[in-house]
Amino acid sequence: MQRILTQILRPKQICRNYCKVKMSTSDYVLLNTGQKMPLIGLGTWKSRPDEVKTAILNALKSGYRHVDCATVYNNEAEIGDLFKEVVGVDKIVKREELFVTSKLWNNKHHPEDVEAACRKSLEDLKLTYLDLYLIHWPYAFQKGDNPFPVNPDGTIQYDYIDYKETWKAMEKLVEKGLVKAIGLSNFNSRQIDDVFAAATIKPSVLQVECHPYLAQNELIGHCQKLGLKVTAYSPLGSFNRTWKDTDEPVLLEDSGIKAIANKHGKSPAQVLLRWQVQRGVVAIPKSVNAERIAQNLQVFDFTLTEDEMKIIGSLNRNCRYIVPKLKVDDKFVPRDALHPHYPFHDPY
Numbered sequence: 001m002q003r004i005l006t007q008i009l010r011p012k013q014i015c016r017n018y019c020k021v022k023m024s025t026s027d028y029v030l031l032n033t034g035q036k037m038p039l040i041g042l043g044t045w046k047s048r049p050d051e052v053k054t055a056i057l058n059a060l061k062s063g064y065r066h067v068d069c070a071t072v073y074n075n076e077a078e079i080g081d082l083f084k085e086v087v088g089v090d091k092i093v094k095r096e097e098l099f100v101t102s103k104l105w106n107n108k109h110h111p112e113d114v115e116a117a118c119r120k121s122l123e124d125l126k127l128t129y130l131d132l133y134l135i136h137w138p139y140a141f142q143k144g145d146n147p148f149p150v151n152p153d154g155t156i157q158y159d160y161i162d163y164k165e166t167w168k169a170m171e172k173l174v175e176k177g178l179v180k181a182i183g184l185s186n187f188n189s190r191q192i193d194d195v196f197a198a199a200t201i202k203p204s205v206l207q208v209e210c211h212p213y214l215a216q217n218e219l220i221g222h223c224q225k226l227g228l229k230v231t232a233y234s235p236l237g238s239f240n241r242t243w244k245d246t247d248e249p250v251l252l253e254d255s256g257i258k259a260i261a262n263k264h265g266k267s268p269a270q271v272l273l274r275w276q277v278q279r280g281v282v283a284i285p286k287s288v289n290a291e292r293i294a295q296n297l298q299v300f301d302f303t304l305t306e307d308e309m310k311i312i313g314s315l316n317r318n319c320r321y322i323v324p325k326l327k328v329d330d331k332f333v334p335r336d337a338l339h340p341h342y343p344f345h346d347p348y
Contacts (some may be wrong), residue, residue, distance in 0.1 A: 139163075
């Protein structure tokens with residue numbers, strides 16, 4: 001498993017893969033549905049219910065028009081309360097100007113559960129439609145109301161329904177007008193191809209962990225060939241997880257990133273986000289700090305040079321921060337690695 005998580009690519013391979021990524025010339029990407037998806041959005045994972053409303057309000061006032069949500073974040077009801085106050089005619093933002101994403105959680109993969117799960121998110125968010133709805137993970141948990149059903153020994157109770165069956169139910173959400181676009185999250189290239197081969201309505205977006213230590217160049221190149229846009233979660237790294245290793249590298253403290261930031265008079269976070277949007281990857285940094293929220297949107301007033309883009313791309317070490325883990329004998333081990341639909345055994 002350590003080899004899978006931290007395998008280091010050779011420099012020539014890094015450069016070759018980097019060159020596959022096309023550059024962006026706008027502040028949005030155009031989805032295969034014709035929708036404009038803003039390149040910077042506000043992530044809401046781990047934003048507590050008592051702080052997420054203020055975070056989104058500050059984001060909207062700063063100019064954000066993209067909010068990333070999910071059922072399992074347990075804060076959609078509070079987000080909906082805020083949306084009710086500020087989204088609509090003669091309010092801070094019109095509904096058609098706002099791009100909202102939510103995600104189907106693992107215990108709702110059976111086709112008969114998908115629409116009800118989507119409608120619950122819509123009810124909580126106080127919206128009549130979602131701009132984008134994603135299958136959060138390719139593997140399923142036991143169906144029911146418990147988002148994390150467990151066995152007596154504390155391990156997860158899995159379900160083995162095929163994600164292609166789930167996808168067919170996702171398509172019906174588009175047909176009913178509940179969502180405008182559908183997509184995938186945490187799927188690997190083989191699983192993406194499976195869905196495309198079976199799909200009547202093609203995925204519009206793939207959301208995955210992506211940052212300079214996990215550049216995802218091969219996966220992004222694969223998605224570009226399919227017309228599939230990529231969203232990077234944890235684009236600044238993820239440094240406040242319960243399963244964090246004490247010796248893992250901290251992306252925001254990387255000396256190379258700091259040097260480029262100093263040259264441009266920007267923060268390391270702004271450089272990391274600029275690297276993503278300059279190569280056409282949507283980024284959804286999470287913050288509840290008003291100043292950082294505003295700064296994270298200020299990435300369209302400078303340009304990284306080609307050499308700087310290559311320097312940042314060369315930092316790739318296939319270091320994956322977001323691997324759900326369990327604590328066993330005082331050590332954290334991957335929680336879902338034995339599920340047949342676990343995505344991270346494949347190279348990309």
